[in-house]
Structure formats: structure tokens, C-alpha cells
Amino acid sequence: MKQAEFLQKLFAALEPLSAEEREQIREYVEEMFCDAMEQGLSEEECAAQFGSPEQAAREFREGAAQREEERQNGLAVAGRELASRPERKEGGKSLFRPDHPCTALKLDVHNFSLHVSPWDGPELHILFEVNEEEDEIRSERRGDVWVFTCFRKRRGWRMFGALFGSRTRKMEIFVPRTFRGRLSLSTTNARVAMEGCEALSSLLLKTTNASVSLQHCSGGELCCRSSNGALHVEDVHGDTLQAVTSNARVELTSCVWQGACGVHTSNGSISASQVEAGSLSLQSSNARIHVEQVRASGITLATSNGSIGGTVVGDPEEYTITTSTSNASCSPKTRAIPGAQKALSASTSNGSVALQFVS
Amino acid sequence: MDTQRKKGMLDVCVLAALLEGPSYGYRLVREVGACMPVSESTLYPILKRLETAGCLDTYREAYNGRLRKYYRLTAQGEERICGFLAEWEEMERIYQFVKEKREGTSR
Structure with missing residues (x-):
């Protein structure tokens, strides 16, 4: 199969993906063809390395679907997407607070014990020891709600997670004495x-x-x-x-x-x-x-x-x-x-x- | 091997292939393929996933009259490799324990 035919069949099967995603895949595939042909492979051989166009399309689609799912679950977070990075560290702990005052906090974490107490400052704070390797932290504002999630990185990363079980850690939440809003705090196993x-x-x-x-x-x-x-x-x-x-x-x-x-x-x-x-x-x-x-x-x-x-x-x-x-x-x-x-x-x-x- | 586990292994292999310096798609498939079977189309989602997770970043450089995309390991990517090796050592201890117990009883 020639490159043109391969691409045509591949993209016919990639219809459900966004235009942006398809464009990125096109660049990737074309570059693969260029590099392979420069190494002396024929167009047919290059195409064969992707498997059939249908099979290749399935893998591209599955990858995209999985990333989308992770995004919606708030599980896949690039460091640069963080709405509020930990500002300072106190004895190994990182302190998080919303970038603007919020009238509600929705916190969703796993395997953390939660200790909620009032304090005299003006804003909500979350304090805990971040494990850079294991924690997927997302902190963002939706309207006047500060949404904070911390999950464990998943999917083949900690491959033997089920064997090791999970430890629970401590998370402290400080609520201003003047706070009159809503708190929704959810954790598991602690x-x-x-x-x-x-x-x-x-x-x-x-x-x-x-x-x-x-x-x-x-x-x-x-x-x-x-x-x-x-x-x-x-x-x-x-x-x-x-x-x-x-x-x-x-x-x-x-x-x-x-x-x-x-x-x-x-x-x-x-x-x-x-x-x-x-x-x-x-x-x-x-x-x-x-x-x-x-x-x-x-x-x-x-x-x-x-x-x-x-x-x-x-x-x-x-x-x-x-x-x-x-x-x-x-x-x-x-x-x-x-x-x-x-x-x-x-x-x-x-x-x-x-x-x-x-x- | 379990699919999820295999995926995780591939992630680390790709990152390891970048330890020597930035690389591009075609070369990565060849290099990682020497250790685990990987095709052009399976590599793509892995690269995207690792980029989203901040384990690698990308840039373009002129090559042979075109702009080739290069993948570069980040500090976070290096950390993940270290994490994998540490986890493996933990696993190895458990493996030894299980193995010794089994050999102890089969005698």
C-alpha cells in the first residue's frame, strides 16, 4: 500500500477524533514515512509497519479516548495546568490555596485522613505532604467553587500497586473563622x-x-x-x-x-x-x-x-x-x-x- | 503480560531511550522495539500520554529540509524512571522471598 492510500484509509477511520487530534496524527505518520524512506524502506514497507490502516486507527482512537477519560476524571494533569501550585512548604508539607477567594470547596481525594479546623486567616488552605511521584493533583476554580482533587497516578505506572496496597496519609484543611460557604470533603479508607x-x-x-x-x-x-x-x-x-x-x-x-x-x-x-x-x-x-x-x-x-x-x-x-x-x-x-x-x-x-x- | 503492566513498561522503556538525549519517533520505535514489541501506531499514544504527564517535552528542528519533531526527557520523566527502578527492587525482594519459600517446601 502506498502512503497516499494508507493515509486516506487511516483518516477515514479517524473521523470521530477532533480536527486538531487528526492533524497531529497526520504529522506524526508523515514524519514516520519520511524517516523510514530515508533509511531505505519502500512506501509499502513503511505502511506495513503501522499494521493495517484500520488497526492503526483503532490504536490512535483508543489512545485518544483514554486521554479524554483521564482528563474528565481529573486524573491526568500536567504540572502546568495547575490552577494553584503549592506556595510554600512547611516542614516538608505543601500548602495549597485557591488563586481567588472561593465560597465553596469541593475536595475529592483517596487514602487521606482529613483534619478540618478553623484558623484566623482569610482564606481556605490545604496542607499535606505531596508525593511528587504518586500524586495527581488538580486544583481549579469552577465559578466560585474551588475544586481540589488528589488521586494516585494510575494506569501501568505503579504496576504492582495491588500487591503493595495503599498507605493512608494526613491532609489538613484550614477554614477561616469568617467562612460562611459550603464545604464538600470526600476521601476514602481513612x-x-x-x-x-x-x-x-x-x-x-x-x-x-x-x-x-x-x-x-x-x-x-x-x-x-x-x-x-x-x-x-x-x-x-x-x-x-x-x-x-x-x-x-x-x-x-x-x-x-x-x-x-x-x-x-x-x-x-x-x-x-x-x-x-x-x-x-x-x-x-x-x-x-x-x-x-x-x-x-x-x-x-x-x-x-x-x-x-x-x-x-x-x-x-x-x-x-x-x-x-x-x-x-x-x-x-x-x-x-x-x-x-x-x-x-x-x-x-x-x-x-x-x-x-x-x- | 497484563496489558496495563505492559503499558507501564513501555512508558518507562520510551523514557529510558531518551536518557541518552532527545530522539524522534522513527528512532524511538527501533530502539524500544529492541526490548519490547512496539509498532509505530502504539508508540503515538504513549508519547502523547507521557507528554501530558509532563514526563517529556517536544521541540522541532530542521532536518533534511523538513522540521522533525524531537522528544526530550524532563526532570519528571527522570523521576519516573527512578521510581520504576526503586519499585522493581521492592518487587525483587518479594520475588526472592516467594522463591525461597517455595524451594524450601519442595525439598
Whole structure:
């Protein structure tokens, strides 16, 4: 096959790629032909080295598709694309901050424990020890959101990664005391701890296989998520709380929510002590639920294979009560009060229900 | 060999071929091809990927009345080679351990 014919067939099969990409491939292929012919090869021999035009086109397309995928995942980052380079190093750690003040931070990393605390400066900061060889860091601004991602370089680079497993490292996030915006912080395989941040408009703390701890904070919509990790929320107040995990316990202590407080886990106990909310819903399975001095106009407690017990602050005469279990004692008994504004529902199987009203 | 692993090996081989100095596509295929099978069309995505990752950069230079594209190793590329060698040593220790255990039990 002559060069012209090869190119024609190749480019017919490269239609889906962008004009820019095709132009680069054309240059590359033409240069290969030039160099090979200068070495004494015939046009046919040169073409043969690419394989068939269709096969060559497939490899070019796959390469382009893979780069596009990496770009979209934010995984392939050239150093020069960084919106904010680490500015200074403190004891081996690099400090990142957005190039302009942002009202929101969306952080997405893997295998980092996150430690979030307030500080007196004006801007959000991220501080951690960068591993130049392994970290793919992307830091950019989308509207008023600072998007920060740090993944491990992948694809045949750390070829035996699966054999070595991954270590977890520590990342610190400093939130200005004056920050009133949104934080969405997500990691994997390591714990998340946040303390002392006030008046956030919304907050998401998320991890897997490790615990989330939120203490002495306040804000609007708050959300803690894990799987296979405990959730611990103490001295927090805000509009709403959503706490979701699995195979682990959830503890709420000294909290106040204007709206709904929803807790969901499985195979783990739930305890709520001195919690006040518009409505309170605690759901688990195969574990007990314990409440102590909780106050809400709607209380829903549901589990299986575990007891439900503790104290509710309020006047029992104001509550419509629904309690059920399959094979143990149930107190108080189910009863409807006409016109009652408040409701208490507690249901389990294979466990007792023992709730008391206190003032 | 596993496809991903092979890809990673090719990356490092291409970078290693640039250790002696900048090179161009045709020569790289020949040089890397001496160690692992690579075709003209498989080299292209590798070069693009390494460039995107900052492991090499490119420039053009006049040659035989045309502008030939040259690929040059960056500091980051050198680091990757070092990383590969270090990782390999780690792998080698594991290999020795596994091998000794096996020989120990087969006797």
C-alpha cells in the first residue's frame, strides 16, 4: 500500500477524533514515512509497519479516548495546568490555596485522613505532604467553587500497586473563622475529623472504611457519610443533619437541629443523648437504639434484632405513640391521642421497647 | 503480560531511550522495539500520554529540509524512571522471598 492510500484509509477511520487530534496524527505518520524512506524502506514497507490502516486507527482512537477519560476524571494533569501550585512548604508539607477567594470547596481525594479546623486567616488552605511521584493533583476554580482533587497516578505506572496496597496519609484543611460557604470533603479508607467550624452554609464529610467525627461545629445542612465506619457527632447545631453509614455505630451527643435529623446505619447501634430536633429519625438493623433526653415533635426509632430504650423529654399526653416488637415487652403501649401534634414511633423485632418520658 | 503492566513498561522503556538525549519517533520505535514489541501506531499514544504527564517535552528542528519533531526527557520523566527502578527492587525482594519459600517446601 502506498502512503497516499494508507493515509486516506487511516483518516477515514479517524473521523470521530477532533480536527486538531487528526492533524497531529497526520504529522506524526508523515514524519514516520519520511524517516523510514530515508533509511531505505519502500512506501509499502513503511505502511506495513503501522499494521493495517484500520488497526492503526483503532490504536490512535483508543489512545485518544483514554486521554479524554483521564482528563474528565481529573486524573491526568500536567504540572502546568495547575490552577494553584503549592506556595510554600512547611516542614516538608505543601500548602495549597485557591488563586481567588472561593465560597465553596469541593475536595475529592483517596487514602487521606482529613483534619478540618478553623484558623484566623482569610482564606481556605490545604496542607499535606505531596508525593511528587504518586500524586495527581488538580486544583481549579469552577465559578466560585474551588475544586481540589488528589488521586494516585494510575494506569501501568505503579504496576504492582495491588500487591503493595495503599498507605493512608494526613491532609489538613484550614477554614477561616469568617467562612460562611459550603464545604464538600470526600476521601476514602481513612478517618475524617472536623472541629470548631461555625456558620457553614452546608457541609458534607464523606469517607469509607473509617470513621467521621464532627465536633463543636454549626451550620445549615450538615451531612456525614461513611460505610463500615462509625459516625460521631457532638456539640453541633444547625438546620438539618443527615448521618449515614453501614456496619458501624452512630453516636450523637448534645446537638440541636431546627429541622430534620436523620440517622441511618445497619449492623450498628445508635445512641442519641441530649439531642433536640424538629424531627428525629434513627434507623438501624441488628443492633440497639438508645436515646437519652431527646426532644423532637416527631420521633421515629426503628431497628431489628435489638432493643430500643431510653428517655424522651416531653409530656406523654402530647404524643401519639406507636410501638411494636415481636417477642418482648413494649412500653409505652401504642395509643392514639386525637389532635396530638407530636408523634413517637418505635419498632423492632427480637428486642424490647422501653421508653420513658421525662421533663 | 497484563496489558496495563505492559503499558507501564513501555512508558518507562520510551523514557529510558531518551536518557541518552532527545530522539524522534522513527528512532524511538527501533530502539524500544529492541526490548519490547512496539509498532509505530502504539508508540503515538504513549508519547502523547507521557507528554501530558509532563514526563517529556517536544521541540522541532530542521532536518533534511523538513522540521522533525524531537522528544526530550524532563526532570519528571527522570523521576519516573527512578521510581520504576526503586519499585522493581521492592518487587525483587518479594520475588526472592516467594522463591525461597517455595524451594524450601519442595525439598
